[in-house]
Amino acid sequence: MLTIKNLRVFTENKEIIKGIDLDAKPGEVVAIMGPNGSGKTTLAYALTGHPNYQITNDKFLISKIELNGDDLTDLEPHERSLKGLFMVNQYPVAIPGLTTQSYLWQLYKKHNVGVKTSLLEFRKWITQQAEKLGLDPELLRRGLNDGFSGGEKKKVEVLQMLVSNPKYVVLDEVDSGLDIDALRKIAQTVAKMAKDLKVGILLITHHRDIFAYLKPSVVHVIRDGVISRTGDMSLVDEIESTGYEGNQ
Numbered sequence: 126m127l128t129i130k131n132l133r134v135f136t137e138n139k140e141i142i143k144g145i146d147l148d149a150k151p152g153e154v155v156a157i158m159g160p161n162g163s164g165k166t167t168l169a170y171a172l173t174g175h176p177n178y179q180i181t182n183d184k185f186l187i188s189k190i191e192l193n194g195d196d197l198t199d200l201e202p203h204e205r206s207l208k209g210l211f212m213v214n215q216y217p218v219a220i221p222g223l224t225t226q227s228y229l230w231q232l233y234k235k236h237n238v239g240v241k242t243s244l245l246e247f248r249k250w251i252t253q254q255a256e257k258l259g260l261d262p263e264l265l266r267r268g269l270n271d272g273f274s275g276g277e278k279k280k281v282e283v284l285q286m287l288v289s290n291p292k293y294v295v296l297d298e299v300d301s302g303l304d305i306d307a308l309r310k311i312a313q314t315v316a317k318m319a320k321d322l323k324v325g326i327l328l329i330t331h332h333r334d335i336f337a338y339l340k341p342s343v344v345h346v347i348r349d350g351v352i353s354r355t356g357d358m359s360l361v362d363e364i365e366s367t368g369y370e371g372n373q
C-alpha cells in the first residue's frame with residue numbers, strides 16, 4: 126500500500142500542495158486529474174523526493190508518505206527508488222555523455238541485486254523491450270535522451286521503469302504528445318506490469334484516452350493543491366462536458 130497523509134509541500138516559500146490524503150493498493154490504478162498549475166507535478170516530485178520541494182511537518186499536522194509500512198518522508202530520492210517508488214517524468218532530462226543502454230544497465234543492477242543476468246542477456250532483453258514499445262534499439266547507443274523526440278523520451282522513461290522493479294509508479298502525463306500507436310504501446314506495457322507484478326499506479330493525466338488501457342478504480346481531481354473531487358469514470362465524463370471551471 127502507498128499511503129499519503131496530510132501532504133503539504135512548499136517550494137520557493139510558496140505552499141503548492143495544501144494537505145493531500147490518498148492511497149493506492151498493489152495493482153491498483155489511481156487517476157489524478159486537474160487544471161494546469163494545480164500541483165500534480167509538484168505532488169509527484171514531492172513523492173519521489175525532489176530537493177526543490179520541501180515537505181512540511183509541524184507538531185500538529187504531520188505529512189507522511191509510506192510504502193508498505195516504511196516511512197519514505199525523510200528519505201533521499203535514490204532510497205525511495207530502492208524501496209520501490211518510481212516516477213515517469215513529464216519532462217525527461219537529457220544526459221549527453223551517458224549512453225542510454227549503460228544507464229539502463231546500471232539502473233537494472235541497482236534494482237535487481239542478486240539476479241544473475243549477464244550484460245549480453247540484458248542487452249538482448251532490453252532490445253526486445255524497446256522493440257515492443259516501438260523504439261528503435263539504435264537509440265540505446267546514443268546519449269540518454271540526447272536529441273530524442275518527445276515520444277522517444279517517454280519510451281525511455283518506460284524502459285527505466287521496467288528495469289527499476291518498482292512497486293508503485295507515478296506517471297506524470299506519460300500520454301502527452303504521444304501518437305496513437307505510441308500511446309497504446311506505452312499504456313499496454315504499464316498495464317501489463319501493473320497486472321502481472323501487482324504494481325500500483327498513480328496516473329496523472331489530462332486525457333481519458335489512456336483509461337482505455339489503464340482503468341482507474343478511482344479518479345481524484347486536484348485544484349489549487351487539494352483534492353477537490355473524488356469519483357469514478359462518471360466524474361471524467363462530467364469534467365469533459367463542463368471543464369474544470371464549470372465543475373467546482
Ligand SMILES: Nc1ncnc2c1ncn2[C@@H]1O[C@H](COP(=O)(O)OP(=O)(O)OP(=O)(O)O)[C@@H](O)[C@H]1O
Pocket residue numbers: 136137139141159160161162163164165166167168177215
Ligand atoms: N520550483 C518552483 N518554483 C516556483 N513555483 C513553482 C515551482 N514548481 C512549481 N511551481 C508552481 O506550483 C504550481 C503547480 O505546478 P505543477 O507543475 O505542480 O502543476 P501541474 O498541476 O503539474 O500543471 P500541468 O498540468 O500544467 O503540468 C504552479 O503555479 C507552478 O508555477
Ligand SMILES: [Mg+2]
Pocket residue numbers: 165166167215297
Ligand atoms: Mg505537471
